[in-house]
Amino acid sequence: MNNIYVRLAKTNIQNNRQLYLPYIISGIVTVMMFYLMMFINNNPGLKSIPGSVNLITIMALGVGIITIFAYIFIFYTNSFIIKRRKKEIGVYNILGMEKRHIARVLGLETVFVAMLAIAGGILSGIIFSKLILMLLYRMLGFQESVSFYITKAGIAWAVIVFGVLYVLTLLYNLLQIRLANPIELLHGGNVGEKEPKTKGVIAVAGAACLAVAYYIAITTENPMEVLMKFFLAVVLVIIGTYFLFTAGSIAILKMLRKNKKFYYNKKHFTAVSGMLYRMKQNAAGLASICVLSTMVLVMISMTVSMFAGVDDELKERYPYExxxxxxxxxxxxxxxxxxxxxxxxxxxxxxxxxxxxxxxxxxxxxxxxxxxxxxxxxxxxxxxxxxxxxxxxxxxxxxxxxxxxxxxxxxxxxxxxxxxxxxxxxxxxxxxxxxxxxxxxxxxxxxxxxxxxxxxxxxxxxxxxxxxxxxxxxxxxxxxxxxxxxxxxxxxxxxxxxxxxxxxxxxxxxxxxxxxxxxxxxxxxxxxxxxRTENEKSFYVLYGGLFFLGVFLGIMFLMVTVMIIFYKQISEGYDDRERYIIMEKVGMSNAEVKASIQSQIRIVFFLPLVMAAVHVAAAFPMIRRLLAMLNLTNVPLFVTCLLVTILVFTAIYYLVFRITSRAYYKIVSR
Structure with a gap:
């Protein structure tokens, strides 16, 4: 009997590989990044570097940030997968499988996914650990031979942290199954949304939060106030972004619907109506993409500019030899x-x-x-x-x-x-x-x-x-x-x-x-x-460590952004499939369907990117003052690094747009 559950769990993963493969790969990469941070933090050779105390503190901070975002990210993607599989689980229930049998299958699936992600991540981390340490030493200008080293603490903590994480995802999935009846499960992936109401108060509150955050960023000059108010401004931007995407986007879509010339167009009709009815679930995803994009742009541009201008910063801190x-x-x-x-x-x-x-x-x-x-x-x-x-x-x-x-x-x-x-x-x-x-x-x-x-x-x-x-x-x-x-x-x-x-x-x-x-x-x-010369090594260690952490976390945030976009598009592809089939049956051509899809995806994709660019532009004065406190007063250098970061990120974002829009169209056109 147990073999049946094992085979069924393996078959489910194989049949849903379009959903599970990116999920497993993301888990492997996240575990690998966690292990690498632990490896660097626990490496015995690190203590011989001048200023190693600062570097160890920076890497410990990186471990904490990766852990927090791993939990958020894995839970977020898991929710997409369980939503898509509710119909399949409902069929099992109707065919006679009890919920405890389904729970056993889900448990085995989670075990397989967790084993692949944790083992694959630790193995990948061990393989790339020496290379990563060599790159870090190269950034810091530290001439030291790098020996192969496996951190037992890194393996142990990776198993504990991510083992607990996958257990929590299983408990969440079991709760979803336990609270739903078979009919609800059958239609769980196709639950429609009622037309949302225009929430003017929330929209105004969102705009007010952003206005206050922008005002703080532009007008705050005192360095002590910059430090104290920076996190307040960040919180206000996050709240304001979620409020605006939740309520403001609905208001904008209803305005577009009232515009008969725009709305009654073959390209825009289905796109606007489809997004309007699903904006409740769309808003959280779009806001998350916007916030993560802003974090990637700010973090990478700041750390790259600090590392690129380290000689200027050294002279700023020590004007004389x-x-x-x-x-x-x-x-x-x-x-x-x-x-x-x-x-x-x-x-x-x-x-x-x-x-x-x-x-x-x-x-x-x-x-x-x-x-x-x-x-x-x-x-x-x-x-x-x-x-x-x-x-x-x-x-x-x-x-x-x-x-x-x-x-x-x-x-x-x-x-x-x-x-x-x-x-x-x-x-x-x-x-x-x-x-x-x-x-x-x-x-x-x-x-x-x-x-x-x-x-x-x-x-x-x-x-x-x-x-x-x-x-x-x-x-x-x-x-x-x-x-x-x-x-x-x-x-x-x-x-x-x-x-x-x-x-x-x-x-x-x-x-x-x-x-x-x-x-x-x-x-x-x-x-x-x-x-100045005596402090040069510790100075390079501090700014090199920040640069390494910024790029490392920037890559992670970018990966999270890409995966949210991917799952969002796949999920919406299945939601929209029946709608477009009906539209084709009533006379819409294949080319018109494709044009409508492109219109919808453009709006969904580039709205968060534009909003992120606005956030970064508003935060520029505060970021400039923060960099001045870190001895970087070369504003043209920071502007150059910021613009290059935006261009590279936009190029990656556009590539993701092309790939996911193709995947979305394939699902819909079936």
Missing amino acids: LSYSVDADKIEENTDCQEIYQTITDTIAKQGREITDSSMFSYFQLFMKREGSMFEFIDHETDFAELSEVTFLTRENLLAYDSSLKPADVPEPEAGKIDIYSKNGYDESVFCYLGQDFAIDHSFRYESEADAYLSGKDSLYVVADEATLSRMYELQIAAGANADGSGMYSLYRTEMNFEYDGTKEEKLACEDAVSKAISTHGLDDSGYLSS
């Missing part, structure tokens, strides 16, 4: 910085390197809350996004801080007075600092490159002579800054920057010599030395 900063609690404690500067200069020269650029400047800085001309310490109730970042320095230090400024454009403030350089402009007549007024000599609108990463509302540079700055620094100490538990801490910082020639090895040797020379002054505990 060598930087040394010293912090002191009091201004007078910073007096030996000139000696350190000279020591660094002499050490670089002794190493045979030529200094091409250098600078040294001092300042102190505070985040403060502002009310008009009054600037006070922050408290626990202060909104961080409303703070003003105030930097205090002399005229000479401002010129050294920003080499793009011309001396003629930076006047010397009168003794005892201050000049203010502000991003948003400063229109007050005085500067009330911790309860004491300071007269303003000049006020200028000014924004430095560092303000691109500004986390507060505004940035102000207070320029004064050394005596006035000393008085202002002592004023903040007296007001409680730097006191234990005060929450306000301000240091007088001196930064020294050097750019010099040489190969990477020579620059690293020079940095090591400078580090040893500084330690002889006894200030190495209060200072921080950074080198």
